[in-house]
Amino acid sequence: MTDISGLAAKALQKARDLGASYADFRVVETRSQGLGYSNGTPDKVEESRDRGFGIRVITKGAWGYCGSADLDEKEIIEVAQKAVEIARASAILQKIPIELARSGSFKETYISPYKKDPFAITLSEKLAFLAHLDEIQSKNAEITARDSFLDFRKTIKDYYNSEGTSFHQELIHCGVGLSVSAGSGRNRSTRSYPANEGVYECKGYELLDEFDFASNIPIISEQSIALLKAPPCPAKTCDIVLDASHVGLVIHESIGHPLELDRVFGSERNFSGASFATPDNLDALQYGSSIVNVTADPTAPYGLGSFGFDDEGIKADRVDLIKNGILVGYISSRETAHKIGRKSSGSMIADGWGNIPIVRMTNTNLQPGNKTFEQLISGIDDGLYLQTTSSWSIDDMRQNFQFGCEIGWLIEGGKLTTIVKNPSYAGNTLAFWNSCDGIGDSSQWRIWGTPNCGKGQPGQNARTGQGAAPARFRQVKVGV
């Protein structure tokens, strides 16, 4: 058993001895398991374990970080030296010494809630579950390709900093999803369930029981077949309703990313881009209509972005980002929050032990409204309902976007009518969210997980959640 607290003490002391004014030490162990089933055969059964540590320091007012997979005392001392050496190099181009927003110290443990540990379930049982899905998928003879997957991850994190904070955190993530395709070669159509790339939550194996696969597989199979002969999405400007999982994608791209405060200050300018939502807009910008309320909330139960503490020792907290349509907050770190005189939103996350933490979305949640799905649809005379994300692109300032879905339905006289293929729409972030005049109620609301959010350069992967219900937007350009 490795004495992590002893190693942490040595790492922090070494950093201090070398002149660091701040240091933190993080050990991350990740166990992952992925299973896939394709056309009647298990095509993927994999397991991996990964462990390492990182030391982050401020020396001469500048950041340095170094990590290693070899968790022993000799390596820790060398890595601490390297981190300080790197920080000294950073100082060559530092204009203003880094200051961190204040934070209280604590020593705590957080274990994410779950009923069934997925790693306690046998591979046989998991493969039997996928075989059962495959059997249902195979019942429609016109389906030409069928895929399904399970994905499990357990992350154990131990964190110590030079301000006296330490925590132990264990997170369990589960993912499940499937797709069916009709047609062949380049004439094919695909439908996914429960969402594009499946559904992911910070939850145990019980996640699998929450979806009615038996009822929904026949439905998406028929839709996939119908899409082969469906007319293309018309090109026009009309009212649209988006399904909940796709609203999650739109929140992620057009609210979450532009409100990352490091991006706002230009940290991602060269690759991911910057943001139109600059701090001079705080408490003033009409980001959306008055029914648009968005929070950054890692405390929300079961979200893929839920946790107890972020990677710089800030306790999870719910922060308002948009209140009654007005921009009121950012997703931030201690360093970036200090620049606008606020406290950190607790959103510093690193991709494993081998990367320096950066500002990441946690759960970016659009609060539910009061409309039933029928009310959202019936309020449209001539429009389009789009379901399940298939494509997304947004400019480097997060303003102009183009999104596509797997399937669409015309809305005529307040009812869903003809299926259309390749439905897409384009918009401008502010105009789009200001045209939102209906949000589904809490019975339709869920935190949709994104297991592969990329940011940084080279890209770091993060797991985020987006709380969403179906929503209605007026006068949007579709079929673009």
Place this chain on the structure above:
Amino acid sequence: MSKIQKLFEKCLKKSQAEQTELVYESEEFYLTRFADSVIHQNMGRKDHTIWCRAINSRKAGIATGNEVSELSIDGLIKKATEICSYQKDTPQFPGLVKSAKTPSCRGFIEATAKCSAGDRAIAVKEIAEIASESNLAISGMFQTSQTELVVANSKGTYQEGKATEAKISLTASDESGRAGFSQVYSRDIAKIDFVELANRAVVKAQRKTEPVAIDPGKYTVILDPEAVADFLLFLGFLGFGGKGFSSKRGFMANKIGTRIMSDKISITEEPGNPDIGYISFDFEGVPRQRVELVKNGIGMGVVNDSFYGSLNGTGSTGNALRPGNNFGPYPVAMVMEQGNKTLEQIIAESEKAIWITHFWYLNYLNPMVTSVTGTTRDGTFLIENGKLVAPIVDMRIAQSMLEAFNNVDAVSSERRLVPKYGSLMYVPALKISDFNFIPKE
């Protein structure tokens, strides 16, 4: 004999599986990121990963870890063998391959491996000073790394190789919206000309007039090598890999010997190109080969690993990715043949064209017809009567990539090495007609 070789030999002998493969990849990685001419992230890490693939009958199981010890590797073999028992036979699975040892240190340069955080910071400072002379700030990244790859299997394959990388991506910009982009990649840090890199971004950011807005529609465009590489990367995914070829989903399916692009376009997979210098074998230990993908616009072939090479009847071309990936084989060293006119000549001969530095956030509109959308970025210009007239407000494209590569009017004589998502592409600039821009909301 290296520590890894000894460990692998010992563990392979103990394996209970019919066939066993062990892959070791180590990385020493350093990254300096900067924005507003300040270093805001600066880091290093030392990591290693071991993959074990155990095979019984025609079933394979994979287990991965990052602890280098006999006990840990034995554990991976045991886990992979257990996983194997849950799989079903894949009749087409050809089993592991025995490959002759191939020499592989062509991409390892000591000076790059030894580059320090201080060296990177001083170079960034030099670039920042050049940009500041034009009242521009810089943002971007400077990465240096060294990797080692070892592949051993129970059929007797043993390969080891290492490589270094140095890459810089740079944007020179200011708050008024002026922005220019440049990047450079080399195995050898000594070959990087920081001044040329800085000037390339600064020149793109400079402007004498405010950007003009152009109506959506079809225009002739001149794509810088970075923009060409943006398209080529996607085409690699959509057609040049053996998986899409065998499933008939890729655009190369049924197109071998058929015209698929302009006759001005020839593309080869050239891992041994001196500027590319890839480790000379893939993650199955198979020597990487030169593969003609497109010759004068005619579809010639795709790249394969051992599985898809067996399915496609061509054998492996040495393009296996890391064990367990879902992409299948993929080209990682595409080289596009150069033309005979300089970029300057191509611009000078253009009556009206839009000159694009690179694209942002390309994503599929319809992968079946290779159409994508995305925006232009960090240096888009209007060319009229052979001269740069004005910068252009960034635009959104909706374009079939194959159609674009079919509408090539000119290919530049200069090429640049462009790194993207683990692939290297050595590409020229292209002049393309009827390139489609759509309204930007």
